Amino acid sequence: MPAMVINRYPGWIPEGALNRVAGRLLRACGLASKELNILVTDDEDIARINQQWLGRQGPTNVISFPQDETDLLGDIVISADTARREASEALTGLGQRLMELLIHGMVHLLGEDHEAGPEEAKRMQRKEQELKILISKENIMADLCINVDHIATIRQARGGDEPDPVAAAAIVELAGADGVVVHLREDRRHIQDRDVRLIRETAKTRLTLEMAATDEMIAIATEVKPDIVTLVPEKRQELTTEGGLDVAGLEQSIGDAVARLNDAGIPVSLFVDPEVDQIKASGRVGAQCIEIHTGRYAEAKTAEKQEDEFEQIVKMATMATDLGLRVHAGHGLNYRNTGRLAAISEIVEFSIGHAIIARAAFTGLDQAVREMLKIVKGT
DSSP states (O other): OOEEEEEOOSSOOOHHHHHHHHHHHHHHTTOTTSEEEEEEEOHHHHHHHHHHHHOOOSOOSEEEEEOOSSSEEEEEEEEHHHHHHHHHHTTOOHHHHHHHHHHHHHHHHTTOOGGGOHHHHHHHHHHHHHHHHHHHTTOOSOEEEEEOHHHHHHHHHHTSSOSOHHHHHHHHHHTTOSEEEEEOOTTOSSOOHHHHHHHHHHOSSOEEEEEOSOHHHHHHHHHHOOSEEEEOOOOTTOSSOOSOOOTTTTHHHHHHHHHHHHHTTOOEEEEEOSOHHHHHHHHHTTOSEEEEEOHHHHTOSSHHHHHHHHHHHHHHHHHHHHTTOEEEEESSOOTTTHHHHHTOTTEEEEEEOHHHHHHHHHHOHHHHHHHHHHHHHTO
16 A cells, blocks of 8 residues: 555544545655555654654654655654644644644655755745645545525424525535535424425535435435435434434345335435444445434533544444445534544535534524534635
């Protein structure tokens, strides 16, 4: 493999994302045939390396070691401790800061040195910016799709025509969202059939239709032709979807629903809890995608519990990717807890609704979407 990430850091880091960015950097520099080693460690270890090889005291954020070997471009050492502090100071995510340091280290390997003088520093900065632009064109960042159900909830509270979720769908697209999500429930408590059909006709990005795996809903989806269907469980008394679909326990019926939708040319995602048996069953029934139910992570009452749930999401996202499933995530995500998940490279799309609609009550829908885009995209 051209790029290899070696992780000595005791905490979580987005290894998959780092590896992908490293590969893209090599391609962008015309060095796809070269190998690149990336060591991610802590402050204590990088301070030791700094002293041993450069004669400098204390930790630093990144060190580059060019190599003379034919196939090996060099080694980059990054301190995740320092990266985490710098990310906090810059109000950005750890994943974003690690990517920036990787680019910085790569430019050093290409022969640039900001310590050689003011002109050299400017030249190196320009080179880093060029590489950021080049790799950003490969769409490293996850997509953000906005669920507009709760616009319909407000409308249904009065039984009138306003606010219109069709208009909301247009606004979130103009604000930069990558897609629109609606959940047509069997009891029609918020989104109505009319909403789905009009959004399908007017959406400029893509439409995700969340629905139960019933004959009625499959018939509607087959007629409307959303870009993707997400099958979810439904309970009559729940305020919102309370858990993932039991694919493992309903494998035959879910498989039949997936097959019918696929036969109609509609890809299928399954909304599942981050559990091994559900992920494996999702692969067996022929789905193209899963959406990881992030409720347990979002609702964790302690930092320890949230950490455990986060690690489980990482493991299950990796497993699903290895099974050839596209990975989405959603439920309970807001402006405080989404950033960390956005650094997981295996998650390629987020579905977020309630937090954005709630923020929109104070800031306006356009601004609320743009604020969440900054978190998901790391910009």
